[in-house]
Amino acid sequence: xxxxxxxxxxxxxxxxxxxxxxxxxxxxxxxxxxxxxxxxxxxxxxxxxxxxxxxxxxxxxxxxxxxxxxxxxxxxxxxxxxxxxxxxxxxxxxxxxxxxxxxxxxxxxxxxxxxxxxxxxxxxxxxxxxxxxxxxxxxxxxxxxxxxxxxxxxxxxxxxxxxxxxxxxxxxxxxxxxxxxxxxxxxxxxxxxxxxxxxxxxxxxxxxxxxxxxxxxxxxxxxxxxxxxxxxxxxxxxxxxxxxxxxxxxxxxxxxxxxxxxxxxxxxxxxxxxxxxxxxxxxxxxxxxxxxxxxxxxxxxxxxxxxxxxxxxxxxxxxxxxxxxxxxxxxxxxxxxxxxxxxxxxxxxxxxxxxxxxxxxxxxxxxxxxxxxxxxxxxxxxxxxxxxxxxxxxxxxxxxxxxxxxxxxxxxxxxxxxxxxxxxxxxxxxxxxxxxxxxxxxxxxxxxxxxxxxxxxxxxxxxxxxxxxxxxxxxxxxxxxxxxxxxxxxxxxxxxxxxxxxxx
Amino acid sequence: xxxxxxxxxxxxxxxxxxxxxxxxxxxxxxxxxxxxxxxxxxxxxxxxxxxxxxxxxxxxxxxxxxxxxxxxxxxxxxxxxxxxxxxxxxxxxxxxxxxxxxxxxxxxxxxxxxxxxxxxxxxxxxxxxxxxxxxxxxxxxxxxx
Numbered sequence: 001x002x003x004x005x006x007x008x009x010x011x012x013x014x015x016x017x018x019x020x021x022x023x024x025x026x027x028x029x030x031x032x033x034x035x036x037x038x039x040x041x042x043x044x045x046x047x048x049x050x051x052x053x054x055x056x057x058x059x060x061x062x063x064x065x066x067x068x069x070x071x072x073x074x075x076x077x078x079x080x081x082x083x084x085x086x087x088x089x090x091x092x093x094x095x096x097x098x099x100x101x102x103x104x105x106x107x108x109x110x111x112x113x114x115x116x117x118x119x120x121x122x123x124x125x126x127x128x129x130x131x132x133x134x135x136x137x138x139x140x141x142x143x144x145x146x147x148x149x150x151x152x153x154x155x156x157x158x159x160x161x162x163x164x165x166x167x168x169x170x171x172x173x174x175x176x177x178x179x180x181x182x183x184x185x186x187x188x189x190x191x192x193x194x195x196x197x198x199x200x201x202x203x204x205x206x207x208x209x210x211x212x213x214x215x216x217x218x219x220x221x222x223x224x225x226x227x228x229x230x231x232x233x234x235x236x237x238x239x240x241x242x243x244x245x246x247x248x249x250x251x252x253x254x255x256x257x258x259x260x261x262x263x264x265x266x267x268x269x270x271x272x273x274x275x276x277x278x279x280x281x282x283x284x285x286x287x288x289x290x291x292x293x294x295x296x297x298x299x300x301x302x303x304x305x306x307x308x309x310x311x312x313x314x315x316x317x318x319x320x321x322x323x324x325x326x327x328x329x330x331x332x333x334x335x336x337x338x339x340x341x342x343x344x345x346x347x348x349x350x351x352x353x354x355x356x357x358x359x360x361x362x363x364x365x366x367x368x369x370x371x372x373x374x375x376x377x378x379x380x381x382x383x384x385x386x387x388x389x390x391x392x393x394x395x396x397x398x399x400x401x402x403x404x405x406x407x408x409x410x411x412x413x414x415x416x417x418x419x420x421x422x423x424x425x426x427x428x429x430x431x432x433x434x435x436x437x438x439x440x441x442x443x444x445x446x447x448x449x450x451x452x453x454x455x456x457x458x459x460x461x462x463x464x465x466x467x468x469x470x471x472x473x474x475x476x477x478x479x480x481x482x483x484x485x486x487x488x489x490x491x492x493x494x495x496x497x498x499x500x501x502x503x504x
Numbered sequence: 505x506x507x508x509x510x511x512x513x514x515x516x517x518x519x520x521x522x523x524x525x526x527x528x529x530x531x532x533x534x535x536x537x538x539x540x541x542x543x544x545x546x547x548x549x550x551x552x553x554x555x556x557x558x559x560x561x562x563x564x565x566x567x568x569x570x571x572x573x574x575x576x577x578x579x580x581x582x583x584x585x586x587x588x589x590x591x592x593x594x595x596x597x598x599x600x601x602x603x604x605x606x607x608x609x610x611x612x613x614x615x616x617x618x619x620x621x622x623x624x625x626x627x628x629x630x631x632x633x634x635x636x637x638x639x640x641x642x643x644x645x646x647x648x649x
Contacts, residue, residue, distance in 0.1 A: 054636045169556035173514055176550035180521060180543075187539040194539060195524060218583075225579055225609050226568050391611035392620050395603035398583070399628050406590060407638050415587035423580065430565050431510055449542040453535045461536030 007131070010358030013060060014366055022057070022065040023363045027370045030072015035385045036393060037080050040089030041073035042329040042436075043216045047397060049337050050209060050404030059341045060356050064363040066337050067317070070330055071123055071367055074273065074313045075375050078115045078306055079383055083108060083236050091273035091309040094281045098294065098301025103236040105297050110244040112383070114299055115306040116375040117248050118255050120368060122307035125259040126266065126314025127364045130321075133267070134350070134357070137322040141347040144323075146454035147466045151475035153448040156269040156325040157437060159482035163275060164434040168483060174433050178441015179448070181206050188446070189453060201413040208336045208442045210405055210414050214421025215428075215435045216333075217401045222426040224394050238383050243376070244299075251303040254284055262308030266315025269325045273312040280308025314364070321345050321357060324447070329436040335443055507561030511554045518550035579609055594643040595632075600625035 013019060033044030045066055052062050077092035082099035095115060102111040144152065161171030184195045185205025196202040261283055262276035284304035285294050294301050316327030317334075324345040326332040338345055343356065350357055374382070405418050428435050452466075459465030467473055525543035568576070582605045589598040604621025608614065632638045 051636055054638055167557075167562055169553040169560070170562075172549055172553040173510075173557065176518070176546050176553065179546045180550070183543050183546075189535060190539050192528060192539050194528060194543065195521070221583075221606065222576055222579065225575055225606075226572050389611065391607045391613075391616065392624070394610055395606040395620060396624050396628070398606060399599055399603060399624060402583075402586065402590065403595075403628070403632055403638070403640070407632075407636075407640075412587050412591065415590070416584065419580065419583045419587065422583075426576075430567065431506060432562065432565065433510075452542055453537055456537045457535045 003131070003135075006135075006354060006358045007362060009354060010360075010362030013355050013359030014064070014362035019061055019064055019359065019363060020366070022061055023068045023367045024370050026065045026068025027072045027367050027374055030069035030074075031076040031371065031374050031382050032072075032385060033069060034073035034076020034089065035079045035382045036388060037084070037086060037386060037390070039220075039393070039397060041070055041077065042089075042333050043220060043397075044073050045069055045330055045333045045337075046209075046212045046216045047401050047404055049333065049340075050213070050408040051400070052337075053340070054407050059343055059353075060359045062337065062341060063334075063343075063356065063360050064367075066334060067360060067364060068367045070334060071310075071313065071364065072371055072374075073330070074123070074310050075116065075119045075371050076382060077309075078119065079112065079379065080386055082111045082115065082302075083238060083383060083386060091277050091312070093274070094277040094305035095302060095309070097281070097305075098296070098298050100236070101295065102297030102299070102302065107244075107297070108236050108238045109241040110247065110299075111297075111302055112238070112379045113241060113243050113376050114247050114251070115302050116372065116379060118251070118258070118303040118306035119310040119375065120372040121255040122259045122262055122310035122312075123314055123371070124365070124368050125256075126263045126311040127361065127368060129263045129311075130314055130318055130364075131361045134318050134322050134361075137318060138347040138350040141322050143471065144347075145469070146451040146458065147468060147472045148475060150448060150451040150455060150466060151472045151479065152269070152323060152325060153444050153451065155475050155479040155482060156319075156440065156444070158479040159269055160440055161434065161437045162483045162486040164436055166432065168487065170431070170433045171437060171483075174428070174435070174437040175441050178438040178443075179445040180441075181211065181438075182442045182445025183449070189450070201411070206417065206442065207409060207414060208439070209340065209408060210418045211421050211442050212333055212336055212439055213401045213405055214418040215425035215438060216329075217397055218418060218422025219425025219429060219435070221394055221398055222422060223429060224390055238380060241377070241380060247299040251299050254300045254303045255307040257287070258284065258304040258307030259311040262311030263315040265308070266312030266327055267318045269319045269323070269327055273309050273316065273328055273330075276312025276315070277305035277309035280311075281305040321349065321360075322347065325444070326440065329439065332436060332439050332443060336439075339443065505561070506565055506567070508558050511557035511561070514550060514557070515554035518547045518554060522547040522551070575609055579606065582606065592644060595629050595640040596625050596642050597644075599628065 033039055034041065048069060049066060052065055077087065077089040078095045081087045081092040081095040082103050085096050085100035087093040087096055099111050099115060157175045161175050162168065165171035184202050186193050186203060193203055258280035261280045265276035265279050266273060281301065281304050284300055285291060288300060316331045320326045320331045320335055326335045343349065402415060405414055425435055455465055467476060522544055525540045525547065528540045530538050582602055586598050586602040600621045603624040604617045607620040608617035629640065629642060633640055
């Protein structure tokens with residue numbers, strides 16, 4: 001009954017007045033972030049983290065607040081998918097395929113409620129999955145030595161890079177860029193400064209929050225200016241909200257299937273929510289006996305990807321908490337939060353700081369119920385946010401980014417560095433070089449190097465030590481497959497997607 | 505062409521990084537691999553990837569026209585100025601100017617941009633100062649004394 005006592009500990013933390021209030025605030029903020037056009041979960045979480053620090057919260061509270069924002073943004077992302085046919089974030093892309101056609105037929109309210117319920121089922125089951133699987137994985141992780149960790153980081157880079165880009169060379173360049181940036185500053189084990197070019201400001205290294213806000217939020221400004229903030233108010237009007245009980249009951253197994261698929265896609269390091277919603281949709285379509293309505297507003301086509309997307313979001317927390325390897329862009333941002341709070345994720349977190357882990361899990365269970373309320377009866381309020389014009393939203397996001405970083409570091413040099421990362425992010429996005437591996441490289445670079453060097457100390461410089469255990473060999477194999485397999489899979493998936501395009 | 509150029513730039517940076525790593529002095533008491541091995545490995549991977557990119561570039565991305573590039577350059581200059589002015593001039597004035605300018609860049613409507621800038625500046629100041637308790641000064645120090 002270990003689990004029950006852990007949960008009791010968790011709820012005793014989560015039901016504290018401050019934590020509860022923060023969870024609710026996080027849900028509201030997150031849904032807003034998700035609903036606002038052009039402000040995805042990773043951007044939203046990134047610009048809010050520096051502000052969360054100014055509130056001087058303790059580790060659990062900060063983590064609860066930001067994870068609630070993360071969950072909320074995943075819920076909120078579907079609103080613009082359904083009403084505007086524009087995914088609020090990448091994982092919500094599959095929801096446009098059936099969500100928008102259904103809204104066009106006049107069932108926008110039904111589509112929003114159905115997808116809200118599917119999000120709830122996905123996120124709730126994933127949180128249950130998290131609390132069952134995380135302790136087991138944490139126990140496995142105890143067996144990891146430096147060689148295994150080195151291989152694990154490599155696996156994360158290979159799968160995230162492999163999945164996230166259409167060109168393996170570009171993915172590798174993105175990873176190397178991040179790793180290179182992470183090496184700037186003082187080398188911890190020898191005290192040598194590296195790659196600073198003699199610049200005093202760089203001796204402490206590059207603050208990863210500066211890099212994250214620059215690459216995600218500031219680059220967004222440039223992209224928007226380029227697109228002239230092409231206004232997208234050609235969407236569907238939302239009339240009144242009714243609850244389509246029949247459709248909810250009819251799609252209950254769809255939601256369950258989507259959740260399970262999504263969860264496992266999320267747990268894979270580097271795969272993330274986009275893959276979860278994609279696989280859930282594809283599976284549901286191939287499973288259905290009557291496929292004719294898919295792409296034209298089939299309720300199953302909304303329930304499956306939404307359950308998959310939100311379930312993957314929860315699943316991605318498993319490797320992040322147990323191994324310190326994020327499964328997606330947004331969990332990478334959450335990892336940055338943990339590291340700034342001086343919490344090292346990994347198996348020790350579960351034994352040494354159980355109140356953080358279990359408080360978080362219990363808060364997520366509560367947050368899900370709050371999110372269901374926010375996203376079903378109150379969805380109309382949030383859908384108004386779609387009307388915020390880009391010419392107001394983007395300057396606002398910029399100011400929040402600047403003030404957040406400025407209040408965190410108090411140095412104009414970091415602001416300049418952030419603008420520099422914004423420009424870098426813009427060019428990377430134009431060249432379709434993925435930015436998430438860059439972030440992951442900056443975050444994990446020093447850990448990866450320390451693992452390598454520890455392994456070499458243990459083996460006295462024998463490189464074969466890196467492949468000396470079966471776990472390590474397994475991870476290396478998975479890394480190589482994860483990097484190469486997308487080359488072949490892509491051709492198969494591309495065929496799938498092009499068939500899936502709704503015929504307008 | 506863009507990909508080839510990117511490949512060349514990455515190649516040059518990676519070579520410089522590699523060269524810089526080889527220059528690092530090995531401290532007397534060091535672990536077997538020392539501080540230079542990992543940077544050399546990473547820049548090695550980058551060099552190989554860059555060569556791949558030069559040999560097999562993707563399709564040319566859609567670059568904006570010159571006019572848009574000038575707009576992006578102006579936006580960058582505005583942001584850099586903001587970074588320098590935020591401390592000496594206080595929050596309200598630079599923020600209002602910056603937000604107006606950015607808003608104008610996205611949607612060239614002078615009246616709307618100025619209103620957006622002023623409202624955002626005051627609204628965010630209230631949120632940051634009283635909601636988050638940040639020690640922002642509203643106006644330049646020398647003005648309020």
